[in-house]
Amino acid sequence: EGAVRQKRPLSLSCGLLFGLFIASTPVMACPSSCHCIEKSGMTVVQCMSRNLEKIPSDLPRDTVVLLLASNHITHIPNHAFSELHYLQEVDLSNNDIETVDVGAFHGVSDSLLFLDLSNNNIQSVPKEAFARLRAKISLSNNPWHCECTLQEVLRELRLDPETVNEVICHTAVQEEYAGKLLIQVLDSGINFCNFHHKTTDVAMFVTMFGWFTMVIAYVIYYVRHNQEDARRHLEYLKSLPSSSQISKDFDTISTVL
Known part of the structure; x- marks a missing residue:
């Protein structure tokens, strides 16, 4: 009995140590290129300038704040954050981002509160890329191409009011708006989508006119070619001996025989 009593405290101590070890083990290790800290119950992943x-x-998986500023990231792929169900803030400013996939923010549309894409190389984004996002978004200091799709994207976004005056049309479907603040252009009543539809209608008209011209040209060529064949056939028929001459020659041959 004494031996048994001595073993119980030892096994209990081992259990407590094992429990403390499990409790101190993170759900997922921090990426080697980042630094992870827990602040006020939130996991902050700091990957800036790496x-x-x-x-x-x-x-x-429990990342709440993700700081990726000042790197050389060029692309935000589909499902880039879909496993981060608690994600509230993403800072991707001062990168080299050029493209954003349609499903880049799939899975975080309900949790994300702030998204910083300022100071990148983004010219355009798919209309569905920011669909259902409720986050406040900074899009300043990108070489935006102002056209219909961008205008439709902005209708659904909550732009950061502190940076909205830094969203500039680097280029535009109408050259007179290049270099102007996008918010001023839109506030003036300009609708890039109307211009887009007009451009599409003109392009369709030019295409149809081109096809019509080709059909007419082909018909003219076909008629002229047939006329030329008919003329040659007629000349050939004229060059043949007439039936009366053939009959006379046949009679002459018969008489001789």
Whole structure:
């Protein structure tokens, strides 16, 4: 009995140590290129200025704040954050981002509160890329091409009011709006979609006119070619001996025989 009594405290101590070890083990390790800290019950993943060329794929599942500013990221792929169900803030400013996939923010549309895409190389985004996002978004200091799709995207977004005056049309479907603040252009009543429809109608008209011209040209060529064949056939028929001459020659041959 004494031996048994001595073993119980030892097994209990081992259980407590094992429990403490499990409790201190993170759900997912921090990426080697980042620094993870817990602040006020939130996991903050700090990956700023780490020369990253893409978004890390092994981010902790309980990430709430993700700081990826000042790297060399060029692309936000589909489902880049779909496993981060608690994600509230993403800072991707001062990167080299050029493209944003349609499903880039799939899975975080309900949780995300702030998204910073300022100071990148984004010219346009798919209309569905920011669909259902409720986050406040900064799009300032990008070389935006102002056209119908961008206008439709902005209708659904909550632009950061502090940076909205830094969204400039680098280029535009109508050259006179290049270099102007996008918000001023839209407030003036300009509708890039109307211009887009007009351009599409003109292009369709030009295409139809081109096809019509080709059909007419083909018909004219076909008629002229047939006329030429008919003329040659007629000349050939004229060059043949007439039936009366053939009959006379046949009679002459018969008489001789």
